[in-house]
Amino acid sequence: GAVVSQHPSRVICKSGTSVKIECRSLDFQATTMFWYRQFPKKSLMLMATSNEGSKATYEQGVEKDKFLINHASLTLSTLTVTSAHPEDSSFYICSTSRASGSNEQFFGPGTRLTVL
């Protein structure tokens, strides 16, 4: 069964609104989760590392005030796209791995965001 879930799977919103995406680790506690963004026909690009109980770490070029990350529990991380614009339209995918072992990442099913 699924190890990581995301909600919603698809969202369409108007420009200027904020959208929250949830990522849940279903099988194990995840102190660290990762958020990726994928534009059409492109590869996955890491946006930020979500750390339970502390601030997220953002990759260069990713605006922390625009992409708010909250990791309030060991099984849930949320990504909020604030004041979304059409250029934020993308496929957002989260992942995590077990603390020990191979670092095999388990990816969520993704959230397709379309900003009109």
Added chain:
Amino acid sequence: ELKVEQNPLFLSMQEGKNYTIYCNYSTTSDRLYWYRQDPGKSLESLFVLLSNGAVKQEGRLMASLDTKARLSTLHITAAVHDLSATYFCAVDHSYSGNTPLVFGKGTRLSVIA
């Protein structure tokens, strides 16, 4: 900066033929991952290669890892249409515990009759 390069980026092959996708990376990592992505879907884990010389096979796909050459290959045997998808290789961003992955650009495979 860690780089992961795949080639080819596009591959159109006939059913029944064999082909290899190559993945070169710039780090000294001894762990490499292969994923499959279907259109509109997330990533599906295919192989986790954890050491030099590792070889894994699943159906018509076989992956190998040469850490000395910093090269992994994904070999397709007797391709069928169902294998049409985009294939990504990825390596660990760092060596510490739960770390994100750095992905290649992906190889878009189209298997035609």
